[in-house]
Amino acid sequence: MAGLRERKKEQTRRRITAEALRLFAERGFDGVSVNEIAEAAEVAKATFFAYFPGKEALVLQGVGEEDLAGIVARRPPGRPPLQALRASCRTFAEEAAETDWTEMVTRMRVIFDSPALSGAANALLYRRRWELARELVQEYGQAAAALAAAQIAATVLTLQETFFLHLIGGAPPREAARTLARDTELAFDLLEHGIPHGREK
Amino acid sequence: MAGLRERKKEQTRRRITAEALRLFAERGFDGVSVNEIAEAAEVAKATFFAYFPGKEALVLQGVGEEDLAGIVARRPPGRPPLQALRASCRTFAEEAAETDWTEMVTRMRVIFDSPALSGAANALLYRRRWELARELVQEYGQAAAALAAAQIAATVLTLQETFFLHLIGGAPPREAARTLARDTELAFDLLEHGIPHGREK
DNA sequence: CTAGAAATTCAGACTCGGTTTGATTTTAGA
DNA sequence: TCTAAAATCAAACCGAGTCTGAATTTCTAG
Numbered sequence: 368m369a370g371l372r373e374r375k376k377e378q379t380r381r382r383i384t385a386e387a388l389r390l391f392a393e394r395g396f397d398g399v400s401v402n403e404i405a406e407a408a409e410v411a412k413a414t415f416f417a418y419f420p421g422k423e424a425l426v427l428q429g430v431g432e433e434d435l436a437g438i439v440a441r442r443p444p445g446r447p448p449l450q451a452l453r454a455s456c457r458t459f460a461e462e463a464a465e466t467d468w469t470e471m472v473t474r475m476r477v478i479f480d481s482p483a484l485s486g487a488a489n490a491l492l493y494r495r496r497w498e499l500a501r502e503l504v505q506e507y508g509q510a511a512a513a514l515a516a517a518q519i520a521a522t523v524l525t526l527q528e529t530f531f532l533h534l535i536g537g538a539p540p541r542e543a544a545r546t547l548a549r550d551t552e553l554a555f556d557l558l559e560h561g562i563p564h565g566r567e568k
Numbered sequence: 569m570a571g572l573r574e575r576k577k578e579q580t581r582r583r584i585t586a587e588a589l590r591l592f593a594e595r596g597f598d599g600v601s602v603n604e605i606a607e608a609a610e611v612a613k614a615t616f617f618a619y620f621p622g623k624e625a626l627v628l629q630g631v632g633e634e635d636l637a638g639i640v641a642r643r644p645p646g647r648p649p650l651q652a653l654r655a656s657c658r659t660f661a662e663e664a665a666e667t668d669w670t671e672m673v674t675r676m677r678v679i680f681d682s683p684a685l686s687g688a689a690n691a692l693l694y695r696r697r698w699e700l701a702r703e704l705v706q707e708y709g710q711a712a713a714a715l716a717a718a719q720i721a722a723t724v725l726t727l728q729e730t731f732f733l734h735l736i737g738g739a740p741p742r743e744a745a746r747t748l749a750r751d752t753e754l755a756f757d758l759l760e761h762g763i764p765h766g767r768e769k
Numbered sequence: 770c771t772a773g774a775a776a777t778t779c780a781g782a783c784t785c786g787g788t789t790t791g792a793t794t795t796t797a798g799a
Numbered sequence: 800t801c802t803a804a805a806a807t808c809a810a811a812c813c814g815a816g817t818c819t820g821a822a823t824t825t826c827t828a829g
Contacts, residue, residue, distance in 0.1 A: 375806090489690055514754065561762040622816075775826075797804075798802090
């Protein structure tokens, strides 16, 4: 049974993120201090830091949590890693059409507006690159695994970025999702067959 | 005629970086405060910030300055972008054998030791991604250009990382450079022909 | 050579993100 | 109801980075 303690904590957590996102959307990430957030959420600054490791975490929660390494690790035996990843991204694109992105989009707007945050979001990908690389080593060998992992991680990140940029730009979610589906296939075709030589508008 | 002013500035700049690198190598990036650096270099904190935009800049200067977009932009007409980039990286690998990396390696050691710095370094070369993407648009179209640029930038970054990791690990420069040369060809083969399906030790 | 003008340096105060402390309140469970 | 654990809090503290206004140094025109 969900104890009173747990409920209150969850409630406070939500209140903090909600107030913070509201303020960020109003005045930008750098225009809001932790003190203001704490005050708006009616907690002490120390309490804020008991809930979140930092200001960035407020906006970055749930960003870049795709477990690429896990997808590869859990794939059925004999299946090429790229196929497993493609399938996973495909599923994501399909579900994207029926998801409510409004909250995520406000968060993404804040992220894209702040260079520091964009960088931090990037740093998240950094870690997952090496996890993925480790998973690919036995398949491709050290050197190729690191390179393949880098290409894959960068590709997935770019797919997401493009998707959210469309949403931020005001594209209707269903259209953005359709574009994402197309881009996903294109992306994995590039990964599997290489970048063409160009001059082919 | 190099005015006295210019000379003194250059001298101070060098003194700051030198003292800072020394301290970083001793106690790590986070173990040294700007105050200490300023004191060691015998300048005021305000002066430090007049020379460098921040503590990170001390270690990151010269990192991630590869002008990928420029290489593509300046390539002879009719040449595929990937070929131009491969040639450029190849040249780098060749020159790497005859370069003195000692200073750069200390800097890299500091960077790899601090997650924050690794992230920042990552973000730097990652910004080049969009410049490169812009350069590739007319060649590949919007979507493919963004994806190709991401793959290329991630690849180049990984090549550099691997190279420096070898050097940090104590590999002799000539050997590291030889490995880099091999990896470079492998990397661009992957980019051009795609990631193989695996199971090919 | 000299008198400013311009650039540089500097100490110190200040803001903000983040940590620590130690006390106080709230909840859980017997 | 009593106690121990957990949560909250105010306030002091640290380091990065900015700002200010004054002092110093270099440059340049007369």
